[in-house]
Every structure is written in structure tokens, then in C-alpha cells.
Amino acid sequence: MIKKFKNMTRARQIGTIIVTIVILVLIGYVLYTNFKPEPLPEYNVTEIKLGDIQSTYETTGTVVSDNTEAYTAITGVKVTAVNVKVGDSVKAGDVLAQFDVSTLNSQLKEYKTAYDKALKAYNDSVSATNTAKQNKANAAAQMNTVNAEIDRLEKEIKAAEDAKSQTTPDAPEYSQEQLDALIQKLKDSGFSKEEIDKIIESLKNSSGGITKEDIESAIANATATKKLELAQKQSQKQMLEAQISLYEAQSDETASSIYKNVMEQKKADYESYKALVDSMKNGWVASSDGLVTEVNLVAGQAFTPKASKSTTTDLSSIMKYVSGNNDMTSVLSDIIGSVTDSNASSGTGITLENTNEFVAEFSVGKYDILSIKVGQKVKVSSLGSDYEGEVIYVSATASESSSLDISTIASTFTGGSSSLSNGALVRVKIKNPDEKIIIGFDVDIKIDTEKIENVMVLPIDAVVTEDSTNFVYVVDENNKVSKREITVGRFSDDNYELLTGVEQGERVVDNPKTSMAEGDKIAIKK
Numbered sequence: 001m002i003k004k005f006k007n008m009t010r011a012r013q014i015g016t017i018i019v020t021i022v023i024l025v026l027i028g029y030v031l032y033t034n035f036k037p038e039p040l041p042e043y044n045v046t047e048i049k050l051g052d053i054q055s056t057y058e059t060t061g062t063v064v065s066d067n068t069e070a071y072t073a074i075t076g077v078k079v080t081a082v083n084v085k086v087g088d089s090v091k092a093g094d095v096l097a098q099f100d101v102s103t104l105n106s107q108l109k110e111y112k113t114a115y116d117k118a119l120k121a122y123n124d125s126v127s128a129t130n131t132a133k134q135n136k137a138n139a140a141a142q143m144n145t146v147n148a149e150i151d152r153l154e155k156e157i158k159a160a161e162d163a164k165s166q167t168t169p170d171a172p173e174y175s176q177e178q179l180d181a182l183i184q185k186l187k188d189s190g191f192s193k194e195e196i197d198k199i200i201e202s203l204k205n206s207s208g209g210i211t212k213e214d215i216e217s218a219i220a221n222a223t224a225t226k227k228l229e230l231a232q233k234q235s236q237k238q239m240l241e242a243q244i245s246l247y248e249a250q251s252d253e254t255a256s257s258i259y260k261n262v263m264e265q266k267k268a269d270y271e272s273y274k275a276l277v278d279s280m281k282n283g284w285v286a287s288s289d290g291l292v293t294e295v296n297l298v299a300g301q302a303f304t305p306k307a308s309k310s311t312t313t314d315l316s317s318i319m320k321y322v323s324g325n326n327d328m329t330s331v332l333s334d335i336i337g338s339v340t341d342s343n344a345s346s347g348t349g350i351t352l353e354n355t356n357e358f359v360a361e362f363s364v365g366k367y368d369i370l371s372i373k374v375g376q377k378v379k380v381s382s383l384g385s386d387y388e389g390e391v392i393y394v395s396a397t398a399s400e401s402s403s404l405d406i407s408t409i410a411s412t413f414t415g416g417s418s419s420l421s422n423g424a425l426v427r428v429k430i431k432n433p434d435e436k437i438i439i440g441f442d443v444d445i446k447i448d449t450e451k452i453e454n455v456m457v458l459p460i461d462a463v464v465t466e467d468s469t470n471f472v473y474v475v476d477e478n479n480k481v482s483k484r485e486i487t488v489g490r491f492s493d494d495n496y497e498l499l500t501g502v503e504q505g506e507r508v509v510d511n512p513k514t515s516m517a518e519g520d521k522i523a524i525k526k
Contacts, residue, residue: 040523044510045475048502051457054492055450057368060442061360061428063382065291065353071096071284073303073349074104074276074311082299084350088292096350097297099280108277110339111270117335118266122259129256136247143240146233153230255328258318262335265313269339273311276346286352291439294351305347353439358430359392360443363399363423371449378428381444383436389428391447398422452490458498460491462508473509473516474502475524481509483518 073079081098084090296306315336360380364372378389399422428445430437437443463486464471470488473481486501502508509522 040479040521041513041516042523042525043512044525045507046459046462046510047507048456048458048498048504050454050504051495052451052453053455053457053490053495053497054448055371055452055490056493057364057371057445057447057449058493059362059364059445061362061380061426061445063358063360063430063437063439063441063443065355065439066357066359066427066429067288067354069287069290069352069354070348071279071350071352072276072346073099073280073297073305074107074273075303075305075308075345075347077101077104077280077303079297079299079301079303082295082297084292084295086292086295089355090286090290090292090352092286092288094286096284096286096292096352098283099303101277101281104277104280107339107344108273111266111273114335114339115263115266115270118259118263121331121335122256122263125256125259129253132247136244139240139243139247143237143244146237146240150230150233150237153226153233157226157230258328259331262315262318262332265315266335269311269313276311284350288352288354289356290352290354292350293353293439294348296347297349303347303349305345305349308345308347311344311346355433358433358437358439360389360428360430360445362426362428362445364394364426365423366398368449369394369424372426372447376447376449379446380428380430381446382438382441385434385436387433387437388431389445390431391426392429393425393427395425398424450490452497455489456498456502456504458486458488458496458502458508459510460494460496461511463488463496464512472502473512475507475509475522478521479524480519480521481512481516 078100079097080100082096083094084096090096297303315332318332372391372394374391374394376391378391380387380389428447430443458472462472464473470486471483472486474484475481484501487499489497489499491497509516
């Protein structure tokens with residue numbers, strides 16, 4: 001072979017060498033590509049350090065006017081002019097519509113009459129109640145006096161009868177000493193001096209000495225007088241008891257309370273109706289800059305609302321309550337009948353949204369509600385522009401909500417839930433709005449809620465969640481990974497507060513692939 005190679009020309013020798021080299025290179029390449037080791041996957045890693053967590057709440061809200069003014073007209077009023085249409089922008093002071101209210105004057109008088117009658121009924125009831133209370137107090141005072149007199153008479157009658165039973169002397173006639181003792185006993189028993197004097201006077205008129213019969217007869221006469229007086233007092237007591245019962249019933253303030261309720265409602269009806277008439281009499285004037293969103297008026301026609309409400313208070317429940325009292329039923333029926341059904345309803349004629357004051361409304365779930373406070377600063381974003389905002393209202397009650405926001409999604413890592421739930425209404429005032437803030441459109445909301453300092457910080461994208469359990473892959477000094485369960489706390493846009501599972505100074509894999517497994521070796525990106 002070598003001899004043949006030597007016999008070749010120099011050109012052929014060079015060609016043969018080149019071909020041999022190429023063949024060897026190809027063989028080497030094939031062997032390398034088939035047997036070379038797989039390259040290690042490259043990842044960014046983050047060292048666990050102490051840092052701060054600025055918690056935020058992010059969601060979207062719907063723009064509404066902070067001041068919606070509905071201009072209300074009375075059914076049947078004649079519309080003389082309508083100066084706006086839906087979509088018009090108006091300035092404060094612009095005249096929106098005008099009316100002829102002359103047809104409403106008679107109705108207004110009816111409302112005033114109903115109020116006057118209700119006021120009189122209430123005042124009469126209060127006066128009657130006060131009189132009954134005074135009469136009851138007077139009768140009670142008389143009752144106390146009569147009871148005292150009855151008690152006195154009963155004691156005196158009993159004492160007299162006791163004295164009469166003790167009038168049997170040893171002798172047929174009373175001596176002066178015995179008579180004095182009897183008189184003293186009568187005094188001690190409650191007999192007045194005048195009554196004792198009458199008894200003595202009657203004894204003096206008896207002939208001969210004073211006998212037992214004389215004394216018994218004198219005491220009996222005095223006792224009979226007391227018994228007659230006692231019967232009169234007892235009769236007076238029964239009469240007073242009947243009067244007190246009557247005054248007690250008349251002193252009950254239930255009727256006055258009912259009349260007061262009716263009077264206040266009729267006063268409100270009258271004042272409300274008068275305010276409507278006055279507003280239409282002067283024409284409707286825009287109180288602020290705004291956008292017209294509803295017009296239900298037609299110039300030259302009587303107003304007929306799309307949805308009407310009564311301008312009188314419904315008193316049917318009160319009438320049902322007093323149905324057993326003929327007097328009250330009669331009085332209240334007269335009051336109610338003072339207002340006829342004609343033009344006794346109203347409805348919205350024009351709706352104006354204030355364009356100087358906008359708010360964004362959204363619902364917040366139970367896991368975030370405690371972090372939202374009135375007065376918190378808010379970043380509002382719309383159509384590429386950012387605006388300052390402030391939380392001005394947080395509802396104390398919840399209503400059904402199906403919204404899903406960034407914070408709710410992130411809270412699933414800390415035990416929250418992203419399922420449909422109830423939410424509390426939050427309102428954010430948008431400061432210095434411009435043409436990019438549009439009623440009915442959504443805006444992005446970001447609220448800085450709570451800041452915690454000097455805690456271990458873990459990137460959100462390092463966390464892997466399996467069956468509601470959170471894990472990270474920790475990288476050792478040989479670039480091998482181990483899977484560890486962790487617990488996290490509060491969070492910001494990018495980071496979690498790391499509570500347990502990884503120590504400060506250890507490294508974790510950012511954005512690990514689903515194929516990563518315990519013990520894998522990785523390459524770390526520079």
C-alpha cells in the first residue's frame with residue numbers, strides 16, 4: 001500500500017490525504033453527535049434575602065358619576081320647552097326644561113288642606129290626652145283623700161262599737177268618774193271633740209242619772225251618723241274609680257302617636273309636592289356641569305312618566321290598624337279624602353350625570369375587605385393615562401359578586417378562594433378626570449394596602465402549586481435541586497413573604513419547568 005502511495009504523483013498524494021482527513025472528520029462528528037452528553041438546562045436563581053413587601057390590591061372598576069341628579073316632574077304638567085337631548089353636555093346654570101304649572105295649583109291646595117286637617121287632628125288629640133291626664137291626676141288626689149276618710153270612719157265606728165260594748169257598769173247609773181273615763185276612751189278611739197260634746201249634750205237632756213241605756217243610745221246615734229258618712233264616702237270612691245278608669249283610657253297616647261304619624265307624613269307630602277311645583281315653575285336649571293343621560297319630556301305635551309310613583313303616602317296600613325275605632329276611622333278618612341287621584345304621581349323627566357365628579361365602583365371579597373380602608377391612595381389607569389384616586393366608601397354589607405381580580409387569584413396561594421362569592425362595594429374617587437374617564441367604562445385600580453419590612457422575600461414565579469400545596473426548588477452548591485414545601489404570607493406584585501421552608505441565603509429556581517424533578521442538576525445563567 002505504501003509502495004503504491006509512493007508511486008503516485010504528488011497531486012494524487014495530496015488528494016488522497018485530504019479525502020482521508022475529511023472521512024476521519026466525518027466519522028468523528030458522527031461519533032460526537034451520537035455520544036455527546038445532553039447540555040444542562042439553564043435557569044435563573046434567586047438568593048433568599050430580607051426585604052420589604054408592599055401589598056397591593058388590583059382590580060377593575062366601572063366609572064360612574066359621583067353625583068347623579070334626577071329631575072322629577074308631576075304627572076300631567078304641561079311641558080312648554082325641552083332644551084336638551086340625551087348625550088348633551090351642559091354647564092351649570094343651563095336651562096334644561098320649562099313648564100306651565102297653573103294646572104297644579106288646585107292639587108297643591110288639596111295637599112295643604114290634608115296637612116292642615118292632620119295637624120288639627122293631632123293637636124286636638126294631644127289636648128284631649130293632656131286634659132285626661134290632668135283629670136286623672138285630680139281624681140287620684142281625691143281618691144287618696146276619700147280613702148283616708150274611709151279609713152278614719154271605719155276606725156271610729158269600730159272604736160264606738162267597742163266603747164258601747166264596754167258600757168255595763170256595776171251600778172245602774174254612771175258616776176261622774178266613770179263618765180269621764182268613757183269620754184276619755186271615746187277620745188282615744190278617734191271621736192272628735194264636737195262628736196263627744198254632742199253625746200254629752202244628749203246625756204244631759206236625759207232625766208235622772210245617766211244610765212247604760214242613755215250612753216248606748218248616745219253612742220249609737222253618733223255611730224249611725226258616721227256609718228252614713230262612710231257609705232257616702234264609699235259611693236264617692238266607686239265614682240272616682242270609674243272616672244280614673246275612663247281618664248286612664250283617654251290618657252293613652254296611642255291615638256296621638258297615630259295622628260302625629262299621619263300629620264308628619266301629610267306635611268312631608270305637602271312640602272314635597274310644593275317643592276316639585278316650585279322647581280317646575282322656575283324651570284329646571286343644571287346645578288353643575290354634566291352629561292344628559294335620560295330625557296322623558298316632549299315639548300307641548302302633558303308629562304307622562306315611564307315609571308311613576310305616588311306623591312301621597314299610603315295610609316292603608318294605618319286605616320286597617322284603627323278599623324275598630326269609628327272616631328279615628330272617620331277623621332283619617334276625611335284627611336285621606338282631601339287629596340284626589342288626579343296628578344298625584346310623579347316620575348323622572350331628565351337625568352344629569354355630574355362630569356366633574358367621577359368614581360370607580362368595584363366589589364371586594366372577604367379575604368381582602370379588611371385591607372381596604374377609606375382614605376387610602378389609589379392609582380387609576382384608563383386608556384394609557386394614570387390618575388390619582390382615593391377610597392371614599394367601603395360598604396359594611398356584601399352582595400353577590402362574580403368578579404375575579406389579580407389579588408383574588410394571588411390569594412389562592414395563601415388560602416384564599418377564586419370561586420364566585422359575595423363582595424362588598426368599594427367606591428374610589430377619581431381626581432382630575434379628563435376625556436379618557438368615561439361613564440360606564442372600566443378602569444384599572446391599584447391600591448397600596450399594607451407594607452411590611454425586613455422579612456424574607458420569595459419571588460412569586462419561583463412558587464409551584466400542586467394540590468393547594470406550595471413548593472420551590474432549592475439549588476445546592478453542586479447545582480442540584482431539591483423540592484421543598486413552603487408557606488407564604490402577604491404578597492406584592494412580584495414577591496411573597498416567605499414564612500417557612502427555605503432559609504435566608506439559600507437559592508431557589510425561578511420559573512421551574514413542570515418537568516423538573518428532585519435531584520436534577522441545572523446550569524445557572526450568568
